[in-house]
Amino acid sequence: MSISAMMGNSLSGMQAAAKGAHATASNIANASTPGYDRLATRSTSLFGGGVSASAAPSGAPTSSETSNVDMASETLDLVSTATAFKANAAVFETGAELWDILKLVVRD
Numbered sequence: 001m002s003i004s005a006m007m008g009n010s011l012s013g014m015q016a017a018a019k020g021a022h023a024t025a026s027n028i029a030n031a032s033t034p035g036y037d038r039l040a041t042r043s044t045s046l047f048g049g050g051v052s053a054s055a056a057p058s059g060a061p062t063s064s065e066t067s068n069v070d071m072a073s074e075t076l077d078l079v080s081t082a083t084a085f086k087a088n089a090a091v092f093e094t095g096a097e098l099w100d101i102l103k104l105v106v107r108d
Contacts, residue, residue, distance in 0.1 A: 007095035009049045013088035016053035020081040023055035036067035
């Protein structure tokens with residue numbers, strides 16, 4: 001795998017994590033909205049590497065008095081999303097450092 005492919009994969013992972021964080025934030029903001037159907041984030045592996053994420057209503061039952069948002073689950077989702085973002089950011093930074101090293105080697 002090339003350095004640029006590695007960085008592209010990690011970038012798509014950060015974008016997917018950002019979509020997940022956005023969906024979780026929307027769920028938390030609408031937790032007290034009657035009839036609100038929480039957004040679920042789904043990730044799909046892409047051919048050639050990387051990941052794509054989408055958020056859509058979960059389809060779980062709701063009532064006209066409450067939403068189907070569980071704050072404990074949303075908190076766990078937010079922690080998982082933050083961890084995924086940090087891991088992908090670390091890979092991206094490593095790729096950037098490898099490019100810097102490669103530039104130094106090529107100059108000498």
